[in-house]
Every structure is written in structure tokens, then in C-alpha cells.
Amino acid sequence: QVQLQESGPRLVKPSETLSLTCTVSGGSINGYWWSWIRQSPGKGLEWIGYITHSGNTNYNPTLRSRVTISVDMSKNHFSLSLSSVTAADTAIYYCARSNSGYGQGWFDPWGQGTLVTVSS
């Protein structure tokens, strides 16, 4: 069965860029849509955005100016970049899969999540 694993720095300084990668194993990136979701005590679960297997993206308007999601089909992984971070970006970051197409937007499966702390 497909499994997702987040990786990247756990500590990021304020004003710098948070970068995470989600590696997909047991299945192909092709044919699905891939999301980043974060969870913080103050804001609960927040969808950050997704990228389709063909590279199209859709971002949450609240984060759009700072977010980039990209995909590397050859490595079977996709990545998140969040710029100009502040303490408010401290959260557990999850990657997750959706089936492709409108109306298929539930998330299953999820990665285990990685806590990223923004602090100097």
C-alpha cells in the first residue's frame, strides 16, 4: 500500500524559508493530486495547497503569496516551500494524497507528519 513520508528541517529561523519533501513509496505519484496540510494548536487543520500529477497547483488564498508546491516525478516525491516564516507557521506539517479530479478531494492516506518550529 502507498505510504507517504515527510522530511526536512525541523527548525527554521523567522523570515527564512521552510522546505519539506514528501516521498511516496508503494505507489506512483502519477494519477493523483498531492496536498500539504498543517496542524497547529491555534488554527487546527489548515489545507495549504495541492499539486496535480501534471503540475497544476491550487493554493489556500491565506498562504498563496508565500507557498510553492512542486513535484519531481523521477524521484516520486513532491515538495513544499513556505517563505518568510514567522512563529505562526510553527505546526505539524502533513502530506496527503487525493484522487484526481473534482469531487475526489478527500485525503487518504496521510504521512505521519513532521513538527516544524519557527524560532531564532
Add this chain to the structure above:
Amino acid sequence: EIVLTQSPGTLSLSPGERATLSCRASQSVTSSYLAWYQQKPAQAPRLLIYGASSRATGIPDRFSGSESGTDFTLTISRLEPEDFAVYYCQQYGSSPRTFGQGTKVEIK
């Protein structure tokens, strides 16, 4: 964006009891595009229900979902010890996709 409001915040019940969790949308959710997830401590959310009432693969039939207009309900017919957790609803009918704030089902 569609705001999802879950109630109650906490539900205190005993094993074997029935749990009824509510998720109210601030506007119509297109084509019943609503999912429910279960989250246990230090774990990622797990999909239970999609399309408002379809159980995900491997989910026991004690979990069921229903809808009435902008009100969605997750029912656990008889609580098992492993069902005590936090439950979230999520809509995917419009962008941005949004989640409710969660309902904690705790042991009474």
C-alpha cells in the same frame, strides 16, 4: 470560504454508547463533498467517511455518515475503546478545502 462548525466540542460517553457528532457548513457543500476523519494522539488523521456517507476501505460499519442540507452527522453506533479520539469534518466541494475544528470523544 466555507466554514465548518463542529459540535459539541467534547463528547463524554461510555463504551457501548452511541455517539452523534455534528458538522454544520456556513453554506451549501457541493454534491455532498464532505469527509470525516479520526485522529488519535501523535497520529495523522485517518479517513473514515467521504461523500458524506460512504465508508472508506476497512472502516467498520459502526461508523456512518449522513446529511441534511448544510448539516452533516457522523454516528458511531456502539463505541469501542479504540474509538475514543478527535473527529474532524472536511469539505472539498469548493476551494479552499476547509476543516472543522474537531470534536473530542472521551471516555466518561
